[in-house]
Amino acid sequence: MSYLVLARKWRPRSFDTLIGQDHVVRALTHALSSGRLHHAWLFTGTRGVGKTTLSRILAKSLNCAQGVTATPCGHCQACTEIDAGRYVDYIELDAASNRGVDEMTQLLEQAVYAPSSGRYKVYMIDEVHMLTGHAFNAMLKTLEEPPEHVKFILATTDPQKIPVTVLSRCLQFNLKQMTVPAIVDHLKYVLDQESIPADTQGLRLIAQAAAGSMRDALSLTDQAISFSAGNLTAAAVGEMLGTLDQHHLVSLLQALAAADAPGVLAVADDLAARGLSFQAALADLAVLLSRVAIAQRLGHAQADDPWAGEVQALAGTLTPDDVQLFYAVAVHSRQELALAPDEYAGFVMACLRMLALLPPDRVPPVRLDAPPAAQAAPASRPDAVTAGAAPQPVPAAASKAAVISETLSTTVPAPAPAAVPVAVTPAASAVAVSIDSSSSRAGDGIPAWEDAAPSAPAASAPAPMASAQDPVVADAAVVPDVPTGPIVAGPAVPPDDTVAATEDWTADIPDLPDDFEPAASADAVTMDDEVLSGAVTGLRDSSAAGARETPDPADLTPAGWPALAASLPITGTAQELALNSEWLAGNEHQIRLRVAIHTLTEGVAHDRLRTVLSEHFGRVLRLEVEYGTTGDDTAYAVDQAERGRRQQAAEDAVAQDDVVQALVGTFAARVVPGSVRPAAV
Template sequence: MSYQVLARKWRPKSFATLVGQEHVVRALTHALDQQRLHHAYLFTGTRGVGKTTLARIMAKALNCEAGVTSTPCGVCSSCMEIDGGRFVDLIEVDAATNTKVDEMRQLLENATYAPTRGRYKVYVIDEVHMLSNSAFNAMLKTLEEPPEHIKFILATTDPQKIPVTVLSRCLQFNLKQMPQGHIVDHLSRILEAEGVVCEALALRHLAKAAAGSMRDALSLLDQAIAHGAGKVEEEGVRDMLGTVGDDYLYALLDALAAGDAAALVAVADRMEARSLAFDSALQELATLLHRIALLQFSPEAMADPMERARLQVYADALDPEFLQLCYQIVIHGRDDLALAPDEYAGFTMTLLRLTAFRPEAANAVPRQPATAAPANKIVAPVPAQPVAATTAPAPKVESRPVMEGDDPWHQLVARLPLSGMARQLAQHCELVAMNEALVTLRLSPVHKHLMGRMQEDKLQTELQNHFGRPLKLALDLADTESETPAEKARNVQRERQERAIAAIEGDNFVREVVDMFDATIDESTIKPI
């Protein structure tokens, strides 16, 4: 006997065995039990969620020899013929290959005849949105007032393309994508019945790759069984799918939480050695960051206790504002991957950017002590000097108020009580101009991911509080012409590091040890005090 693929062998044959569409099953069951039968049904949803399967179960419920019922027996000749695809009164039409009006008219002409074997003649039209406008028009009259022995079941993955005149004549049911947990449970039951050894994490990878489609999940399961020579193991499934393993993703999160840039690059090196797809890695990392943020703000939305326990440590370790910035950097890094010299360079630069913009990083601009000048003290603008009428016009004096002590933008940023992304934005800007009502800043396009309504509003509010008057903030996206606070902080840190290294290398005792043992100094271990 030839092998039957799992997707066909385990196709549900009753409402009770259908997975993940409880809302549709409930409505259809009540309609069948109460004999409130509509003449046309429309099932919508993505591939592999059960549209055609539901249509066949409905056909059995309508034509079971036990009578119209929500629990067809499955053993009578009608039920068995429908399951085997041999029932003469179940007409399945693929609209993708029968799009013309003449084909639809011929189909509807046969609808006038009474069913041959069953109680109802059931027309299942798959991918109905592929029909031409003329074909839709040809079926409208029959669809609105069909003979009593006719039932229409339409299925589509794109309901937006179906004319409203057709939609209004059908009962519509939207089938949802399968949750990963439901897919994993269903695959576990199938493998147990098939006697196949499996690892739970392997099934989670398959469920994730299926993207909500149970049919895709079963097809991948077939492939995994063949790939693993009768076993479904996590490592084999990862190799088969070509996906980035969870161990790499969690290693990245561990390094990110620790602020360890060297560890991030080391993980990237290991991934390159295995030729893993960096685009896929950034996509999965963004998904993981989203799940962590969801756990921080709405933990009740995460139903999987295993996932919640795994991610809770990162939800506690990562600042929510920093996590939002990380997500923004990762998705922008994925967009820019094609522009990088190569994917490895683009991936590692994205990882390094995660540490470079960390609010609590060592290169953050230090805040000034509380003894600084009062924030709201303003010195009046310098007036233009009077000139005689006979002289040339005097140069125009900028109307920007001079800050106390002529403080530069760097010191002003240090005084503002900013945090998170708003502080990062301020640190990477330079002051272009300021007058009584407007502050204009310039931000390099390299840091465009720092722009956002929330952080811009926060910066504008703190500037207003600082100067004690209404101010409007304007951001220009262009290359900066002067040193920004963040660049100054990095330069200061680099100079401190260089001085520390010079001090160590110039120490007489250290030089004696180096000469005696022919040693070298690991500069990465030197930290300025």
């Protein structure tokens, strides 16, 4: 005898064995018991939820030898032949292959004849939404007023494609997807009857993969039995399905909670080595985060969760804000994964985005090793040196102000017979120093800085030595002016951009006699401690003034929203939503906008703009977009007003131009309408 697959062998034969459709069973049972039988039923739902099974049970209930009953016997000729698929008065028609008006006309012509052996002639049309419009129109009259011996059962997975004229003639029952516990319980019963051992966790994996379809669950069970040689363990089922082990996700969340970037990358590398789907990994991560959020709200993990211990531990480690942040990034990153160069890069960037959006005090500073070339070049003050001494290197662990204070105090001592003062020209009377306190050198935490060159370089000062670690920053803070005047100092050091950082260019300075005295001059001056203290204080004030704070949505006004909307790094429909929206309100938790285009109020554009705004404000925000009339406070309206103003200014300028007026007056020329364009900004 040939093998019969589990999905067919264990198909329900009566209403009481049907799983997960209690609402439909109750309605049909009451109708059959009371004799209030409709002439047409429509069953809708996804694949594998019981549409065909219900139609067969209903056909048996209508034609059972015991009479019209909610509990067919299952042993009479009608019941056995309907189960076997050979009952002459039960016609199953596949609308996908019989979708034309000719096939429908032929079927309806046979409907007028009385049933051969049964009580009712039952027509079951599967995937009825595949019928053509002419076929639907051909069956309308018969469907509305069929012969007394005819019953119609329609089934579809897409009821939206069925005309309302057909829907209004049927009783519609929406079949629900099976829940995971219901599928697991049914699989346990089936495997117990088949005498096949099974692990509950393995059955749960099958139920989750079935996505609400009992037929899919039974088919996967057949496959798992063959794959595991009759021993359905969680490991065997997971290997067969290629599903992600929850241990990886737990390790990933633990690394994210600890802001452990190497640990996050280790999990990503492990997933890549196993060839697992990063799309599925993000989906499973979102599911795990939802379970953690539920545990945080309830105070305990769900009792039926096989990973209750790990979920409870994560609920205590992660804050509710972290869970919501990670969940939002995981969900939105699934949509962006198709745009990534590859799935690995998209998954890694999603995880690093989670770390980047954490509060700064939660993320430890990253220390990168400096390149060898940069380490070999000491950073020193080129505009002040001590005779016979090499330039002093900048201490790696010192702050910016301390570095400059120490450098200046050690390289410009008080006049001494053995020291050679630096020649200072009037053009170099002020030292401009730039500090950017919002950026820091990678690796040592020192603010990035560089001394700006004076307006006219001194003839005796060496050229500044470039360093790969010292980017030039604008907005220099100028140290108070120092009285200027030349100081006779012997041979000056020629400026030479090619002087290497390690070259001892002070070796060429000749030794001076012990009785050397600087020439007296009314403009001669020395840089005393008071001047140096003022310089360091100015640098500290500049560093504090340059600090950048995270913007707050509550501080944004409707007038400031257009500029922010135009500067956001988005494209497509999300950009259209930002440019055409009007600011209503904002606080630390949510932002409210109004837009006059209804299609932009939800969907991908809404989700993308929410993500970008959360990244801009440094916190997870809710975005509410309402539909309504907008004013002149949208970025698009502001841009159009500016374009109109510039266009009018350009036309006025052309009309008042002397050359244009001369051409018009002399040659009766005219300006072609629409030809004037404002200059590009």
